[in-house]
Amino acid sequence: MCSNKTSLTYRDAGVDIDAGNRAVELMKESVKRTYTPGVVGDLGGFGGLYSLAGHSMSDPMLVSGTDRVGTKLRLAIMMDKHDTIGQDCVAMSVNDILVQGATPLFFLDYIAVGKLDPVKVAGIVRGVAEACEESGCALLGGETAEMAGFYDNDDYDVAGFAVGIVDRPKLITGESIKAGDVILGLPSSGVHSNGFSLVRKIVFDHKQLSIDTEIPEFGKTLGEELLTPTRLYPKAVLPLIEQELVKGMVHITGGGFYENIPRVLPKGVTAEVDVTTWPRLPVFTKLQEWGNVAWPEMYRTFNMGIGMILIVDQNDVETVKENLGNRGEAVYEIGRIVSGDGPVVLKGAEFDA
Structure with missing residues (x-):
C-alpha cells in the first residue's frame, strides 16, 4: 500500500478564497453607494437586513421578482466587456415588479464563475450597483460562487432578485382594464x-x-x-x-x-x-x-x-x-x-x- 501525504488545499481544487475576499473589497464602495435609509448593517453579513419602518401604508405588500441575464452573457464573454451586464440583471427583475405598482426596495445578485477574477467580478457588481442606484433600490447583498470544473475558466452566470413594496389598494392588477382604454x-x-x-x-x-x-x-x-x-x-x-x-x-x-x-x-x-x-x-x-x-x-x-x-x-x-x-x-x-x-x-x- 502506498501513502500519499501531499496536503491539498481548496485552492488546489480550483477555489481561491483570497481572490474572493479581494473581489469583496473591490466592490464595497459600489455597493455602499446604493444604500438607502432602510438598509440595516453593512456588507458581509450572512443575510441582508432591511427595515420597513419608514413606509406608512394601510396594507403594505412586498412584491418580488427574479431572473437572469441569459445567453446575452456569451457576447459579454466574447467581447471581454463586463461592466454593463449587471444592468441587464437588475432591469429584468426590477421592471417586472414595477408592473404591479411596486417601488423597488432592494436587490440581491448571484454570480457563478469558473475561475474568480476579482477585477472582472467587481466590474460586474459595479454595473449591478449603478443600475440599483438608478432604480432607487439598495444592493443589499449577494453571492459569488467559484465553481471550478463546472464552468470553464472564462465563463460565468449572473442572476438576481428584486423586492419592492406597494400599498394593497394601489396594487396594479389590470382588473379594471376595459374596452376603450x-x-x-x-x-x-x-x-x-x-x-x-x-x-x-x-x-x-x-x-x-x-x-x-x-x-x-x-x-x-x-x-x-x-x-x-x-x-x-x-x-x-x-x-x-x-x-x-x-x-x-x-x-x-x-x-x-x-x-x-x-x-x-x-x-x-x-x-x-x-x-x-x-x-x-x-x-x-x-x-x-x-x-x-x-x-x-x-x-x-x-x-x-x-x-x-x-x-x-x-x-x-x-x-x-x-x-x-x-x-x-x-x-x-x-x-x-x-x-x-x-x-x-x-x-x-x-x-x-
Whole structure:
C-alpha cells in the first residue's frame, strides 16, 4: 500500500478564497453607494437586513421578482466587456415588479464563475450597483460562487432578485382594464435581454458575422449594439403610479407582444396594437433581414423597440403624455383595448394578408 501525504488545499481544487475576499473589497464602495435609509448593517453579513419602518401604508405588500441575464452573457464573454451586464440583471427583475405598482426596495445578485477574477467580478457588481442606484433600490447583498470544473475558466452566470413594496389598494392588477382604454408604449434601448439564442443563431451561425463587424445602420459594431443594456423603467413610471394614472402595465420580455400583453388583461377584452406607430430600431430590421424571420416570430420573440407598455383610461392619456414629456420621456400611443377574448392583434403592412 502506498501513502500519499501531499496536503491539498481548496485552492488546489480550483477555489481561491483570497481572490474572493479581494473581489469583496473591490466592490464595497459600489455597493455602499446604493444604500438607502432602510438598509440595516453593512456588507458581509450572512443575510441582508432591511427595515420597513419608514413606509406608512394601510396594507403594505412586498412584491418580488427574479431572473437572469441569459445567453446575452456569451457576447459579454466574447467581447471581454463586463461592466454593463449587471444592468441587464437588475432591469429584468426590477421592471417586472414595477408592473404591479411596486417601488423597488432592494436587490440581491448571484454570480457563478469558473475561475474568480476579482477585477472582472467587481466590474460586474459595479454595473449591478449603478443600475440599483438608478432604480432607487439598495444592493443589499449577494453571492459569488467559484465553481471550478463546472464552468470553464472564462465563463460565468449572473442572476438576481428584486423586492419592492406597494400599498394593497394601489396594487396594479389590470382588473379594471376595459374596452376603450389606450395602450401607450415606452421605447426600449435595444434588444434588452431576451431572444439572444435566436440573435446568436442569426448573426453567428447563419450570417457568420464577427462581434467586431461595423454595421452602418447601427453606427457601431455588432457587439456594441447587442450589448446595449436593458432599459430601467422605474424613474419613468413611478410618478405615474403614484398619481394612480396607470390601469395595467406590461414588461415586454420573452414572448414579446403575443405572450406578455394577455397576462395583464381581464376576461372579455383583448389588445389591438398598430406596429406603425413607433420607430422600429435598426437592430430589429437587420435581424429580421439577416435571418429571414417571419414578422409574427419577431414580435413573439423581441420587444421590437417597445420595452414597457402602459394601459390607461382614455381620459388620462393626455395627462400621462404630458407628465412623461415634461420629464423628457418619449411615449407612443400604440393601440387600444377592445372587446373580445381572442389573441392580441398586431396591425401593419407586415401583418396584412
